[in-house]
Amino acid sequence: MDDVLFLSRLQFALTISFHYIYPPLSIGLGVVLVVIEGLWLKTGNVIYHQMARFWTRIFALTFAIGVATGIVMEFEFGTNWATYSRFVGDVFGSALAAEGIFAFFLESGFLAVLLFGWDKVGRKMHYFSTWMVCLGAHFSAVWIVVANSWQQTPAGYHIVGEGIKARAEITDFWAMVFNPSSVDRLSHTLCGCWQAGAWLVVSVSAWYLWRRRHVQFAQRSIRVGLAVALVASLLQLVTGHSSAEGVARNQPAKLAAFEGHYATEPGKLWLFGWVDQEKEEVKFGLGIPKMLSWLVHGDGNKPVTGLRDIPKADRPSRVNFVFQTYHLMVGIGMALIGLAVLSNWLIWRKQFFSKRWLMLVLVFSVLGPQFANQFGWWSAEVGRQPWIVYGLLRTSEGISKVLTAEAVIASLIMFTVIYVLLFAVFIYLLNEKIQHGPDEKDLTPTGKLAIAAPVLDVIAEEADESRTEPESQT
Known part of the structure; x- marks a missing residue:
């Protein structure tokens, strides 16, 4: 049974x-699309129309792959985790039903208009x-995170039955929704999603600028992407701190694993290190004394609960894994804040587009949110162990x-092969769309969208930027 587990x-x-690669991109790109199309509606500048159509195509690809990869998990609940499914069925059934009604129907209902309605409906x-579509994607995240947060901090329920027939039933729906960790975890998750979408826009735009292709398109896109990335990165710092405070209150064993904290005493905030679980200490590390206590309690002398005061059967079994993934998430998050602040400051100083080295760095920035999201998810889930419902x-x-172990193997x-193929298809199609670039025909929309003045604005702005940022135009 241990092998099966x-x-x-x-x-x-x-x-x-694998599934979690795509929903954050869809949610983040949805925010970027709202900003870009809003700029088009406000200014009438057709370059924003071109941007909106291009990034809508990228959004559609991530949305399609995300839907396809998410279906498998629902079957796994029944095939691999039957006792768990019976226990949480009433709770998860409510949350997933709400997702279908308030999120999926809303998102899919308007998706066709978003994708195919450019020349068939008015701009408004x-x-x-x-x-x-953007709100639908966010509502989907709301209900999924609510369901997962209930596993971390159950509320609004009572237990019916005994043994393997025991199950949780909702007694207060809104107490279940607003369980002690749901708001913090949702805000932290959404900020990570906004970063994923924003840095994808930044990465592709930086690649165009590095290759000196689609320069006007890329300059406008990278400005929008960096603005969203800056806001999301700074908010991520705030929501991450609030989430950690909640973990300290509700899941002290997880917080202790995050920081390799064994003795109940004023806590050291480790910048990096390696946890020796046998000796119950952090080796080869650098930490700030009492900083953990100050961040958690606002008092550097106040003790933080250590793992030694928690029964071994109730502790995470892989403390070093939790420690490393948590610190990698934090480190990447801080690096993204620095990159966003530097880039926006250089844009404000009108020095950004002359920094070709920075363009090359930004090409790879898309990997940052993806790794940070994955590391954060792993640290949260492994840190919750040995509990599947805390x-x-x-x-x-x-x-x-x-x-049986043979069936799971x-x-x-099979899933590994399928997911590798799906990822290869995603990368191939994404590369095709990026290599093709924005369509020039989208600069001259037809029907109600044909506006002559904004085209002249584009020409004038191109001339202005060619004088102020000559290297970006060469």
């Missing part, structure tokens, strides 16, 4: 990690559809009783 956890980690109606149901108790191999 490990393999089932590995399989679910694979499927959810199309912009309304963009907003609805304090109520252990992970070892949630596994399907008739499952077979499905794990």
